[in-house]
Amino acid sequence: MADESTRSPLAQRLTRPVRGPMAALYRWMDSRLGLADLINKGLYEATPRRGAWAYTLGSATLVIIALQIVTGMFLLWTYVPSVTEAWDSLNFIARHDEFAAIVRGMHLWGAYILFVVVGLHMVRTFVSGSYKRPRELNWITGVILFLLVLGLGITGAMLPWDQAAYWTTVVVTNILHYIPVIGHWAREVWRGGNQVGPVTLTRSFAIHIWLLPALLIPMIVAHLYLLRRHGEFGSWVNYDPDATEEELAERMRHAEPPYPAKPTEPAYAVPADLDEFFPSQTAKDGVVSFILVLIIFIMAIAVGSPLEAPANPAILNYVPAPEWFFLPLDQLLVQFPQSWMIPVGVFIIPGLASMILMAVPFLDRSPERRPWKRPELMVPAGFAVFFLLFETMLAVNRLFNL
């Protein structure tokens, strides 16, 4: 332990000892688990003070993912992953089990809100240039998490085995057969045969509740570990790129852990103004997350989770539509017609987009964080965001006017 007198007032406040009747229990646990270290690392770290409301989106994402895991766990108390019983089990929930219907509604609306919050979190991180040295891996794990969440969203949409779920399954698994050379086998592996059938559902189910979460959770741990290791960057409002060397040296001297971030430019190593993560930041995080969970709860009761007619491949008047967060990709299927262009729209464009997204920290290596000084990033990104929104609106228009 460092000498108490050399530590800043903030650091002293951050590591105050526990008092009261629980002190003995705490000491016992601490000596075995190293609780003090864990709590100091997890809660009593310094974070940037300015613009703190903008930094609540990450924790909101975490809270909603936790909500998804918990509600998903308890949906399994009723849901049966079988083509003959999946729809019936959810129909039972919808008709006879009001609380389970709320749980299911929260799982659906949680997913919807999650996509919005993840998107905003990503935009915020991008605009503030938080992905720059040394936080490149924070960004990359974040992009992987985003892709995993997309995968969870689409496999989750397959499980109710109503019409919407059935056609989502058909289209998504069918996309695989446009992979060159091994496409047909890839489709058969997911489908468990050449047609969508009983094995398809059990496989989608297994991917949704085990395979993807098993990848998701370690990624979340890595994402949080990296956040703690390098400290939160905040945004340009926390730094002063025009500061003199003396000012920067002074700031470096007063850096609280985990600052100064290394390796990075001195101007961006330590935020100008620090605050405690607990309780200052957690209070703001809490408010935002609470509001979002409240919205999810209200939507689950007010709108709920729809269940269409049972899956029926022999129907002539049903218009299959994907979940809204997949509409831009669905629109690409329309815009890239005929044999060789289909793989371009299905794999090459989304694949290139994901790769470019992942490579952002390596494409933009300048120390500059102010968005108006980075038009080489902001202008193309602006066009990309417009393109996504435009594709979504076109898809809505197309499905509405069919």
Place this chain on the structure above:
Amino acid sequence: MSRRRFMVLVTNLSGAGITLLIAAPIVGSVLSPIFQRRTHPWIRLGDIADVPLAQPTAYVVHFPVTQAWKVPAVPRIVYVVKLNVSGQTQLLSFSNVCTHMECDVHWDTNLNEFLCPCHGGLYSIEGINIGGPPPKPLYRYEHRLDGTILYVRDVLTEA
């Protein structure tokens, strides 16, 4: 080889062995659908004597699911089309599965074409892809005519 190098080797080899022993059956089970044998029995579609000329008629046929355990047979739609080709009646039996993303196409009486609602694919009455994203014509079922009774089986051919 030093003792240390040997111990490193043993560690790595046992790790690889464990992985292999666990992974081999898993990979096999995941890939098993590729190696499955399937049967394609003939199924009675129905009497097609009343199918009008140049007017695609939808029949619902229940194909048995040969994928895994026994589940109820799956209804599918077979479009039966009678065409007059240079004085002779030609009989076609289409799958109504779009060749783009496998959605159900239907005969649109306004367009006089098969329309796929998913992404707007269009097919002519002969099942030829004439608009939108589909890369191939509609698949045809293998069929057999017994008088006016049509039998089909789940073997698809390209036109």
Place this chain on the structure above:
Amino acid sequence: MSLLAAAGPQLSPVGISTGAATLLVGVVMLLHVQFAAFQQGGAILVPLTDFLGMVRKDERQSRFAHGLLKTMAVVFAFGTALAVFAVMVLFTGLWGHFWVKLLRVMFWPLVIEAGAFVTEVAAIYTLYALWDRLAAVRPLRIGLGIVLAIDEFVQMLMINVVASYMLTPRPAFNVPLILFNPTLVPLEIHRLVGNLAFTGALIALVAGVRFLRARTPEERSHADWMGHFGLVIAIALTALQPLIGWEYLKELQLHAYASWYDMMMGGLSVAFLFQIFLLGLIFTAGIFFMWRRVHAAGIRSPILGICALLSLAAWILAAIPYTVGFTYESAVAASANAPIWQGGTIIPFGAMIPWKITALVAMTFVSITAVTVYLKQNSLGHLRWGEARRGQAMLLVTVGVSVSLIMALMGYIRENGRGPFLITGHMLINQQQNFQAPTAPGPALNGAPPSSVGTGPGPQG
């Protein structure tokens, strides 16, 4: 569709001939569109620049926001007068049958449209009158600007419901389907983006003229900055338009094939060719401006130079006509749809697929690249306002004039694309005017020419 099915009486139109009545509506509405588009784009730019001026403490942005709002307040009266004239005199007086039937289908959109004027008047004149006093409560002023922007958005959405419905009505008389008809979304986005680009181009045009006439360095400096600001908006947003326009035409191809055919192959294809020519001119002039403006700051930017040349090449490629005859339709009619070297009239390099597409994609990506590089040079602090040359001001004027022309041309194409119909497939343009019975001509009322009085039976009673 029973509301629309009834044809007007087989009588002669009141006042003027169908051709003249059509021309009047066309001229007045095309003029009105120019004002309305400026209002709509300006309503977005005023709060935006006001906000930027506040957070970045940029006096130039604040001054610009005020100037733009003052212009809007002045222009608003004239633009609205045109709309009122169109509704009161032209639609009611000349096209009564059409107008009454349309009002029965489009009652609520037109009511909301008219109602939005109230909010618009309130917001625009409050801002105009209280601009300096509201400086003390800047967020309130910005908020009022946002109210104005939303109001203008609603207004345009409502008129787009009407305009898109007339082009692509749905077969069934179903209210949601009539409102969200197939071309509403593409038209809405096309116009929203287009109006902003148009406003940017007009700002560039005014700045270019001001720069050319500037007498003091201060004036020249502000005009230079204003031209830069307007041009970046104009080019960045016009870069989106080929994609949006392409999707708009795809919807037309699906839902109003005859209009689409007329635009692409028939008589209107000539107008469309002129339109793609103007589009190439806008991009090329805009990117040349960026290149030369950076050059005037003493910076050699080979990327901008290459962009300018690529844009020029794309422009030339895009402007090649598909046929030396009048239209493809006429080439087919004359059995001359063979390449020109085989005795036909077709120039294969003018084909839409793949050549014009290639040119449009190139224009889009080249202008996105150019805007990015140009803004990067600006963000590095290389541009000093006032150092531009006269040539660059003329390029700004070129962009401004071309964008204004392309707006008018686009309106002409859309309104004429319906062919013989006023509402595609439901209502012909004939028989939709106001009529008079021949037995009661009342020449004194509608000013019939004296010759008809001479040859006719003469006024009775």
